Amino acid sequence: MNKLNLDQNVIATCRQLAMGIADDIHEFIHKHTTVSVERTVCRLLGVDGVDRFGVPIPNLIVDDIKDRGDLSRGVSVYLAAGLKATGMDLKALVKAYLQGEVQLGSDPLPSIKETLGILEPYYAATLKQIKDNRGERENRKQKYGQKPTEIYVIVATGNIHEDVIQAKAAAKAGADIIAVIRSTGQSLLDYVPYGITTEGFGGTYATQANFRLMRAALDEVAEAENRYISLVNYASGLCMPEIAAMAALERLDILLNDSMYGIIFRDINMQRTFIDQYFSRLINAYAGIIINTGEDNYLTTSDAVEEAHTVLASQFINEAFALKAHLPEQLMGLGHAFEIDPAVEDSFLLEIAQAEMAREIFPTAPLKYMPPTKHINGNIFRAYQQNTMFNLATTFTDQSIHLLGMMTEAIHTPFIADRYLAIENAKLVQRAAKSMREEICFKPGGIIESRAKSVLAKAAELLESVRKIGLFQALENGVFAGVKRPFKGGKGLEGVIAKHPQYLNVISARMEAELL
């Protein structure tokens, strides 16, 4: 569909520029690994659990090798060396390691080929489990059928058992997608908490055990409702690939997974983030998990009218990084948001222009559309009205993942009734405006068409300038959201390691080979 009469040449140029930008960064990515990448390898070989102080075993092993061995070789060869030297299986080796009976790093390191052979039973088993999960999801989705626009709501009580109650209520009220917000601050932890958790702030800790509980609960409601209910969590922060691995193992369906969000909004080091995002997206591609990107955040910090083109430019960059990680467009939930100040005249038309433009430029991507948050205040009745307009824009421009606005957005994490009212609002609009998209076209040269054209042109200009200086430099200059981040600044840089020529990551080696 080309209702906006967009210039296809400009779009093609944008794609080319974005791919050039991603190519440059990938030169860097492929020469490096990180502690979280290596911990993810441990997890996908089946190493899980915590020691008696609650430290996750993948952290223990990776930190140990970093301190006493040479992590630039990757954790894979060290585990293979341990297995070879002791003749134990991995479970026994980890147990002996925890008891101090075995050290990792003191044995001669096997070759790459030998390592792949020694570790095969372990990675083959987890990769099979991930593939089975993918098949299971496809079967279930096929059985229930899928809607073009899916309603996405958030639960965030801090207690996974309470989350389950609220998620089930939301699903029964009509939600198709449930996101469990993480406890604030988790993105800055350089480990993933373990086990079932009942205390969190502003959200619930993302742990594999919590994933499993919520997955089972949503499958149960899905059966009763005869709809697939998708589960969302956050592969962002310092543990991007580890969360992706856990999500793949527990059949989560969507992960927040932006290539630059952590850099810009969480002050995580840019080198660390780019390396981590690649492996996390590779896992998502393998597991069939939809990624959601975080362009909406630019507009909560910067002005939504003036900075609209940064959203589009970033979508192109996220698309390029996703393609580099073998993610097909069907798994790219590129993000954008309805954040223009409603005091602006014709703001609704500008919103339509932006949303329709995204739809047309990324026609098969499951676009993630975010509700107003910035210009919402304690007047819950006005907020409800703004959300109705947002819902209309969503339906009219055929967005895919529809994150509902809450009328108590500016007040607290949603009450159960807030979520219910939001779902009712969205359902009413979906029904009332069902065929509006097919019926209405835009005035040639009118406000909507002109706006889209100008945003696209400005995005092309921005991409051009980023291409010239490179993305690292652009982030240092504060191109996105006006936030400047130094190359060597931010959190997590100490976890970045240049790869040895003999480096091996058995998981990515296998995944890349299969996805190519």
Added chain:
Amino acid sequence: MKLRPYGDTLADGKVQLSFTLPCDPDATGIEAAKQLAKAMGMIDPGVVQAEKIGEGFGFFIVYGSVPFAIDTDKIKVEDVATPTLSREEIESLIEKELGRDVVFVGASTGTDAHTVGIDAIMNMKGFAGHYGLERYKHVKAYNLGSQVANEEFVRQARRLQADVLLVSQTVTQKDIHLRNLTNLVELLEAEKLRDQVILIAGGARITHELAKELGYDAGFGPKKYAEDVASFAVLELIERKKSVK
């Protein structure tokens, strides 16, 4: 003056209320909602809508009236006493009275991931047509962003030689913002920095009274902009300078 809620007639006492009960909205549920409203002091409450919002949950909308009247003559509210000056007035006051740049360091501290509040006060563009502190002449504004640990915030305050500290708490759950705000005061006191700075809290649920109670110099809630914060801070700085003399 005696105040009662106004529906469509003076002093009719009409109020609206909505809430969820963990029960189906059947006859028993509706009666429970009604009795709850009565227990809150409502006279003749009417449950105008009762909806099932999930397995075992009912949502109720209730209208009724309250018999209470509030005597406004007996109300005492503590608000920031300084006037709100314009940006230009603030700039020239700094120039004349202080003769140096004023350093504002702000952050959304603790686990709060929201920057909306601090951005509205500090960023160039400001909010709703009110320019932020970055736009002010003679002001050095450092916005440290969100999820800044109190320890880090204090460290940066010392490094940047802050005159004014702005702490934002936007969205809260189970009142963690109170603990976080208190913790910062304790840290500043331990670091012997508390008296060196003007400490200001801001956020949707912050009032001046609450901020004072927690040991802050001022608190700013909704509908307060950069000029409100800057006026208070600059006038206070001038006041402190005079009292040192």
